[in-house]
Amino acid sequence: MIGADMPPRPMIADPRVARPLTRKLSRCGALTPDEIAILDDLQSATRVIRRNREIITEGRKYDTLFILIEGVSIRCRILHDGRRQILNIAFPGDFIGFPSAFSERALYSITALSDCVLAPVPFSRLLGLFDRQPRLAAAVFWSFACEAAMYAEHLIDVGRRSALERVAHFLLELLTRLQVIGLADECSFRMPLTQELIADALGLSVPHVNRTLRQLRDDELVSIEEHIVIIKDVEALSALADFQHSYLDQFRLPDLTAAH
Amino acid sequence: MIGADMPPRPMIADPRVARPLTRKLSRCGALTPDEIAILDDLQSATRVIRRNREIITEGRKYDTLFILIEGVSIRCRILHDGRRQILNIAFPGDFIGFPSAFSERALYSITALSDCVLAPVPFSRLLGLFDRQPRLAAAVFWSFACEAAMYAEHLIDVGRRSALERVAHFLLELLTRLQVIGLADECSFRMPLTQELIADALGLSVPHVNRTLRQLRDDELVSIEEHIVIIKDVEALSALADFQHSYLDQFRLPDLTAAH
DNA sequence: CGGTACATTGAAGGGGCTCAATCCACGTGG
């Protein structure tokens, strides 16, 4: 019932705000027109990658990052016997290619789950940002810090949470992240992943993901129909999952006076 | 048998090289005397934290990072019912406090496992590095990138590896990390963690960690006596754990010509 | 209309957990 065929509707951030990264960062504090112009410029030159193609290939060398403008991509590792662990899921406005860009050869592959639009950002250009735009530099750091926080929660998911807690937490994280870029309502969104992908992200088997989702539905905590996920009781689900909304939502741009 | 009482010998990086971070970064490429001086200076002002005290407290605000000079610290999250997940383990030469320093309030606590010596590094000072010392700036990025790679492997551990593979992988990661800072020989080191800590890092129970270590010993892959771990067959253990030495060891400083 | 991709459900088995006891080394205070 979830994500039966993947892209009936593409993953495109709200067009009322020009660029997804600009939208995301503007939630951390008011941006000056100057800063907006620079950010938008970073996201202007774009490149399209088709569904199921690799954006970054393990073992190759890269000296650019990408900003994901449209679409969904995953970074993952496949063990010799076929087991797969999805390390993270990128949505519009996310940086892609860290830490690959800092290593001699990319450690993991990044694959486009749907058709993706990317904006390449040469690493040197990113470093250049740090000179003239300390607030934007901090914002980029913020972006990486936020990703690190998601990593941490992801680790807690697979390390110490039960399947039910894991799936609940995962749904809430998706809700929150998609809200930031205008792809989710107050309490609902279109599931961009198949159950197989959810399983590989959470370290579960597909049948068990299915049963777990069923239980969440039976317990009237969520509703899932036609790929649309509705969180029917955010409070109860958050309590069940030990979800702290804050970890995705408490970063702030520094004051202009805070320059070095 | 492992780590019966924790600190018979303290965790101090090889004194032949002045500072652990300097030692670590010098493996990524030759440092100029200038760069060494700056790095050493970063690590000069120090502060001592006693065993079992918190270095960073969840919920508080911080505007400095720390470089761990001596000792071992862990970042972890404790769920409401007492389950604990260790997010990462810091050794001398590691940065501590990312991403806490970028958030309104620290998301996780960091605790000293042994008496620790820390060098505070105000965030503003770190940003200042980016102006004048692009190679060092890149090296700091490298440090975070390396941490991100460890996070990724950690995630694969708990998500998709069996207990045996997990523990094997963990031992190899410890070996590699400790070698870098001169705290491990070719194939042996002093285990700095109790089995309870290993369990909470790997998402296992204490009894099962114990049984798993026993199996590794029975299989003649490792030997553990008096807290000293000897990897008797690095090749076989690496194969078992799907361990790729490269992920901790392939970062390089950029050429001086690569300035922005 | 067969093929593909995904969701769903059931049955059986196992890997790792819980609970609980025991052992051991060490430090402390009487």
Add this chain to the structure above:
DNA sequence: CCACGTGGATTGAGCCCCTTCAATGTACCG
């Protein structure tokens, strides 16, 4: 000097959560 407390390692028994294997259902597509 010994009794005791403490932190940690070790081991066993039983069980349960989740996996594996397998089958079925279903929408969509060329």
